[in-house]
Amino acid sequence: MSHRTLGKEETRGNGAGKDAGTPRSGDGLSGGHPLPPPPPAHRYIGKSVLRTDGWEKVTGAAKFVDDIEFGPSLLHAYVVESPYAHAEIVRVDTAEAEKVPGVVKVVTGRDFTQKFGLYMKDRYIFARDRVRFVGEQVAAVIACDPKTAMRAAKLVKVEYKELPPVLDPVKALDKKSVLLHPELGEYPHVPWFFPKAGTNVAHWRKTRKGDVEKGFKEADLILEDTYTVPRYAHCAIEVHGAVGLYDAAGRLTVWTASQSPFTQRHGFAQALAPLGISHKDVRVVTPYIGGGFGGKAGVSMEIIGAALATTVQGHPVKVMWSRAQEFYNTYQRQGVVAKLKLGVRKDGTITALEHTLYWDAGAYVEYGANVVNAVGLSATGPYRVDNVKIDSVCVYTNLPPGGPYRGFGYSEFGFGLESHINRMAAELKIDPVDFRRRNAIKGGDTLCYGAHMNPCGLDEAIEKAAKEIGWGKKTKPKDPRKARGKGVVCFWKAPAMPPNASSSAFLKFNEDGSLNVLISGMDMGQGLLTICAQIAAEILSVPPAKIRVETPDTDRNPYEWQTVGSHVTWGCGNAVKKAAIDAREQIFDLVQRTLNLERDTLYLEDEKVKCRTQPDFGLAFKDFVIAGIEAEDHTFKGGPVMGRGMFMPEFTSAISDPETSQGGHPNVHYTTGAAGVEIEIDRETGKVKVLKAVLAVDLGKAINPDLCRSQVTGGLLQGLATVLYEDMRFSEKGKLLNANFSDYKIPTALDVPDEIVPILIEVAQPDGPFGARGVGEHTMIPAASMIANAVEDALGIRIKSMPITAEKIALALKKAG
Amino acid sequence: MKKHTISLKVNGVARTLEVEPSDLLNEVLRDKVGTKSVKVGCDRGDCGTCTVLLNGRAVRSCLVLAAEADGSDILTLEGISKEGGAALQKALHKRNSFQCGFCAPGMILSAHELLRKNPHPTDADIREAIAGNLCRCTGYTPIVEGIADAAKGGK
Numbered sequence: 001m002s003h004r005t006l007g008k009e010e011t012r013g014n015g016a017g018k019d020a021g022t023p024r025s026g027d028g029l030s031g032g033h034p035l036p037p038p039p040p041a042h043r044y045i046g047k048s049v050l051r052t053d054g055w056e057k058v059t060g061a062a063k064f065v066d067d068i069e070f071g072p073s074l075l076h077a078y079v080v081e082s083p084y085a086h087a088e089i090v091r092v093d094t095a096e097a098e099k100v101p102g103v104v105k106v107v108t109g110r111d112f113t114q115k116f117g118l119y120m121k122d123r124y125i126f127a128r129d130r131v132r133f134v135g136e137q138v139a140a141v142i143a144c145d146p147k148t149a150m151r152a153a154k155l156v157k158v159e160y161k162e163l164p165p166v167l168d169p170v171k172a173l174d175k176k177s178v179l180l181h182p183e184l185g186e187y188p189h190v191p192w193f194f195p196k197a198g199t200n201v202a203h204w205r206k207t208r209k210g211d212v213e214k215g216f217k218e219a220d221l222i223l224e225d226t227y228t229v230p231r232y233a234h235c236a237i238e239v240h241g242a243v244g245l246y247d248a249a250g251r252l253t254v255w256t257a258s259q260s261p262f263t264q265r266h267g268f269a270q271a272l273a274p275l276g277i278s279h280k281d282v283r284v285v286t287p288y289i290g291g292g293f294g295g296k297a298g299v300s301m302e303i304i305g306a307a308l309a310t311t312v313q314g315h316p317v318k319v320m321w322s323r324a325q326e327f328y329n330t331y332q333r334q335g336v337v338a339k340l341k342l343g344v345r346k347d348g349t350i351t352a353l354e355h356t357l358y359w360d361a362g363a364y365v366e367y368g369a370n371v372v373n374a375v376g377l378s379a380t381g382p383y384r385v386d387n388v389k390i391d392s393v394c395v396y397t398n399l400p401p402g403g404p405y406r407g408f409g410y411s412e413f414g415f416g417l418e419s420h421i422n423r424m425a426a427e428l429k430i431d432p433v434d435f436r437r438r439n440a441i442k443g444g445d446t447l448c449y450g451a452h453m454n455p456c457g458l459d460e461a462i463e464k465a466a467k468e469i470g471w472g473k474k475t476k477p478k479d480p481r482k483a484r485g486k487g488v489v490c491f492w493k494a495p496a497m498p499p500n501a502s503s504s505a506f507l508k509f510n511e512d513g514s515l516n517v518l519i520s521g522m523d524m525g526q527g528l529l530t531i532c533a534q535i536a537a538e539i540l541s542v543p544p545a546k547i548r549v550e551t552p553d554t555d556r557n558p559y560e561w562q563t564v565g566s567h568v569t570w571g572c573g574n575a576v577k578k579a580a581i582d583a584r585e586q587i588f589d590l591v592q593r594t595l596n597l598e599r600d601t602l603y604l605e606d607e608k609v610k611c612r613t614q615p616d617f618g619l620a621f622k623d624f625v626i627a628g629i630e631a632e633d634h635t636f637k638g639g640p641v642m643g644r645g646m647f648m649p650e651f652t653s654a655i656s657d658p659e660t661s662q663g664g665h666p667n668v669h670y671t672t673g674a675a676g677v678e679i680e681i682d683r684e685t686g687k688v689k690v691l692k693a694v695l696a697v698d699l700g701k702a703i704n705p706d707l708c709r710s711q712v713t714g715g716l717l718q719g720l721a722t723v724l725y726e727d728m729r730f731s732e733k734g735k736l737l738n739a740n741f742s743d744y745k746i747p748t749a750l751d752v753p754d755e756i757v758p759i760l761i762e763v764a765q766p767d768g769p770f771g772a773r774g775v776g777e778h779t780m781i782p783a784a785s786m787i788a789n790a791v792e793d794a795l796g797i798r799i800k801s802m803p804i805t806a807e808k809i810a811l812a813l814k815k816a817g
Numbered sequence: 818m819k820k821h822t823i824s825l826k827v828n829g830v831a832r833t834l835e836v837e838p839s840d841l842l843n844e845v846l847r848d849k850v851g852t853k854s855v856k857v858g859c860d861r862g863d864c865g866t867c868t869v870l871l872n873g874r875a876v877r878s879c880l881v882l883a884a885e886a887d888g889s890d891i892l893t894l895e896g897i898s899k900e901g902g903a904a905l906q907k908a909l910h911k912r913n914s915f916q917c918g919f920c921a922p923g924m925i926l927s928a929h930e931l932l933r934k935n936p937h938p939t940d941a942d943i944r945e946a947i948a949g950n951l952c953r954c955t956g957y958t959p960i961v962e963g964i965a966d967a968a969k970g971g972k
Contacts (some may be wrong), residue, residue, distance in 0.1 A: 057918030058906040060854030060894040069855040235859050238919045289954050290919025323859040473967040525916030525954040713956035741863035749944040
């Protein structure tokens with residue numbers, strides 16, 4: 001195992017390797033002291049405490065970016081968009097728009113020369129020479145009120161020369177295809193990307209393990225097929241928005257609805273480098289956000305708010321996306337064409353896997369290329385495969401930019417892989433659950449890039465999911481026009497992060513012994529503020545209700561890379577835990593030197609410092625954490641107690657052999673699990689009703705089980721919608737046709753499965769806070785493939801392209817006769 | 818553009834406001850009255866985040882012109898505690914019903930209207946009542962449970 005554990009940070013004091021400052025029997029303490037009875041294992045960890053932000057949210061006190069008041073100097077921006085998927089910009093004429101009363105400024109690509117991007121700098125703030133998707137920002141009008149800005153934007157004249165749009169990722173690979181980015185070879189990018197200059201291939205991740213030719217020779221059955229997954233939209237109920245203020249003194253503050261305040265600060269500072277502005281003078285404030293799901297990660301439209309602010313110094317300027325813009329100009333989940341070849345022995349052992357994925361990555365891949373990268377490293381699924389060949393290919397197309405979406409590519413490849421497994425199991429007459437049991441990955445197994453698998457409870461998840469869904473037991477529909485089917489699948493996912501992604505936390509005691517904890521991990525609903533309060537509570541014996549965890553402000557909260565990849569419970573949680581331990585150690589230091597109590601006898605309980613050798617001693621935090629402790633000479637010692645904690649996964653590395661991906665350690669760990677579903681299908685209409693869904697996930701430790709179960713109910717429904725009815729449609733010219741909730745259906749309260757059963761499995765993550773690892777994205781990943789398998793179980797029809805709508809099922813039934 | 822003067826009672830407080838003919842009720846409530854619990858999610862009546870009670874009935878305030886609402890009595894989440902909604906809020910809080918909370922104001926107003934008309938709703942009644950309020954985080958079940966708890970305990 002190459003994983004390191006934390007733990008070392010706790011070597012001072014009495015609790016080496018322990019989570020709390022409270023001693024337990026058998027921890028090697030010196031004899032002779034009367035030990036108090038061992039406290040309960042955890043007081044606040046593993047408890048479904050109420051959300052610390054819950055009351056703010058049910059009272060309307062919670063403020064989102066559009067709710068912040070900026071006063072009468074606030075200006076409003078409206079963006080001029082490209083009507084073409086692919087065109088050269090010949091001329092932009094802003095004269096008429098500038099004449100409109102109330103218009104302050106019209107900004108175009110001429111005003112901003114820097115490219116930006118998270119992993120590859122491949123786009124401008126406003127299109128300069130050409131546009132690459134319908135809806136791309138070409139100019140913006142800044143005016144005193146939103147309606148004037150909108151009216152004036154219609155007067156900006158842009159002359160285009162249309163180019164042929166490239167809309168299909170496979171056709172885009174043709175040597176004769178039009179190129180979207182002729183200057184691709186010049187784009188700066190992270191060292192683990194491999195763009196192919198002179199083509200539309202922005203990145204190509206190759207992973208090779210063992211000998212696939214040999215593996216296929218050893219197989220008794222080989223099956224090859226192609227699966228397709230289209231694009232999807234996040235549909236957070238709050239749209240993106242940003243307000244920028246470049247003040248008279250030259251400080252830039254941007255209020256954003258974002259998962260990534262520090263990544264945005266860095267991105268803004270880099271993109272606006274010609275202004276000579278230092279990171280210290282760029283401030284990003286992120287209040288509560290109304291859902292993220294990856295769509296509010298990185299830097300997308302917020303760069304417009306930052307850039308526009310610099311053109312109207314002294315005035316805050318607001319840009320809010322409409323629902324339509326939310327669909328086509330943030331990030332979309334990328335589509336994929338996945339070619340899969342799997343070799344299996346008669347006993348069900350997988351001998352070889354060849355997985356080639358062509359991603360429809362859109363016009364700019366500055367973030368989306370890392371989805372492609374992550375899949376290229378993990379498209380075996382959670383199975384032991386000795387011989388692997390994966391090619392994950394990131395292809396530019398003239399569709400909206402692809403990017404992160406809950407699951408980060410794992411839902412997409414899982415659809416094909418888990419479908420394929422069922423088909424092969426059927427041909428070999430092996431129960432598909434047995435097939436998965438046989439091949440399921442285990443802790444210590446060698447991953448396809450050479451590193452080793454973390455401890456995992458996949459076996460237990462398979463057993464529990466299969467049992468709960470009643471695997472092997474057929475139930476009969478009451479209505480003969482209906483058919484029932486079941487599906488069970490496995491899933492996994494690792495956070496996709498640069499190797500030096502880090503988290504940090506500050507923790508401050510208040511006069512009454514309550515706490516404010518500062519982090520820059522974002523609570524977009526998953527409950528990070530609450531679980532960070534629980535972690536600090538556990539270490540310091542302060543109830544979570546007395547702990548306020550703040551939303552990010554880069555001026556005062558410490559660094560966090562981004563809240564993505566289901567990594568913040570683990571990463572940010574570790575930082576908070578270290579900050580709490582730091583504060584605890586300061587408290588012990590102070591009590592030892594002022595009250596002459598032996599440090600090793602001290603522990604924290606019920607918001608007090610206590611001493612094992614003096615049962616009557618109990619010093620309440622409120623009596624010293626700010627004011628200090630009074631000494632015999634009436635001087636005061638100590639002062640405000642503040643903890644700090646940092647966490648970086650120092651064992652990771654993204655650099656490996658570009659031809660094989662061997663040699664690095666790109667992923668910190670995987671969360672694994674299994675899920676099952678029972679559905680009933682109307683044979684006449686093809687409509688699927690989900691009777692029951694179960695999802696068993698090994699999250700290491702459920703710090704707040706109720707919040708973990710909420711991830712399951714919410715994530716599963718989001719995943720079920722992608723397979724059952726969400727259906728993005730583009731015109732032949734690349735225009736999104738259904739950028740609204742009437743035509744792009746997301747689930748309502750009436751579209752929920754009759755029963756959802758979350759099963760939480762706890763095989764501890766050695767380097768996680770109290771053993772925890774992430775669970776946010778994983779709950780969405782198995783939904784599509786288990787529906788595909790259940791449809792096949794019910795009707796004998798295998799559908800190989802998502803979504804599996806009622807229409808598609810009905811047509812397939814008709815065709816089958 | 819010619820301005821209109823309208824009178825509204827918002828959360829029990831009478832207001833006289835100058836509005837443009839094209840101003841939407843949700844814009845006026847947010848920008849001129851300051852009731853920011855009224856959210857904007859789609860501006861076409863699809864998402865339900867701008868739900869308010871207009872003369873006791875739940876409406877999407879993005880589909881109502883402010884001028885049309887002249888003379889009406891409006892309840893937003895800010896005012897709901899005074900109307901006896903506190904038990905509903907407490908029940909939802911106790912269930913950890915919301916995640917991001919952006920849909921909460923509209924959802925609570927729809928539930929508030931339901932419980933006034935139908936103090937003992939079934940699960941199906943609750944789901945029907947909030948079917949016009951979209952939530953992307955929770956899978957709805959914790960919200961439905963919270964509303965059911967309020968109906969059992971709050972009366």
